Amino acid sequence: MEWSFTDDRPIWQQIIDQLTLRILKGEYPPGERLPGVRELAAQAGVNPNTMQRAMAQLEADGLAVGSRTAGRTVTQDTAVIEAAANARARKAVTACLQVLAELGYSAEDALVFVKEELHHE
Numbered sequence: 001m002e003w004s005f006t007d008d009r010p011i012w013q014q015i016i017d018q019l020t021l022r023i024l025k026g027e028y029p030p031g032e033r034l035p036g037v038r039e040l041a042a043q044a045g046v047n048p049n050t051m052q053r054a055m056a057q058l059e060a061d062g063l064a065v066g067s068r069t070a071g072r073t074v075t076q077d078t079a080v081i082e083a084a085a086n087a088r089a090r091k092a093v094t095a096c097l098q099v100l101a102e103l104g105y106s107a108e109d110a111l112v113f114v115k116e117e118l119h120h121e
Contacts, residue, residue, distance in 0.1 A: 003044040011046055015054035016061075023063050023074055024085045034064060034072045 001022075005014050022028050034055075035043075041051035055072060058064040062080045064072045075081065100110050 001043055012050050012053045012057070015044065015046070015051060016057050019054065019058060020061070020063060020084065020088070023058075024081060024088065028074045030074050030078055030081065031076045032074050033070065034074060036071055 003015075003018065005011055019028075019034075028034060034040075037051045037055055038048050040055075041048040044051065055064065059066050059072070061084070062077070063075055063084060065075055066072045097107060097110055100106075100113075105113075
């Protein structure tokens with residue numbers, strides 16, 4: 001599993017984003033046991049406390065479920081996963097529209113760009 005970090009945000013937040021994306025993409029399907037904190041920390045090259053903070057936030061977000069004996073698993077509630085995916089997609093659209101607005105383009109222009117891109121695929 002490939003990890004990449006930048007200097008613009010705290011590492012634990014970037015870990016949350018990367019693990020969330022893996023859950024949303026199905027790399028960690030609903031109900032699957034997540035690797036342990038120490039294993040993930042070693043893979044990512046971060047302190048286990050940093051990974052623990054990220055994993056605790058995944059639980060708070062409802063994407064992971066913790067158990068004292070079984071470790072953490074991905075939630076089996078697909079509605080939670082779908083809502084997280086929709087929120088992430090909407091955030092991406094909002095960011096795109098903001099950049100286009102800064103360049104002087106309208107929402108209608110954005111739709112034209114999207115349609116043009118779809119025809120190129």
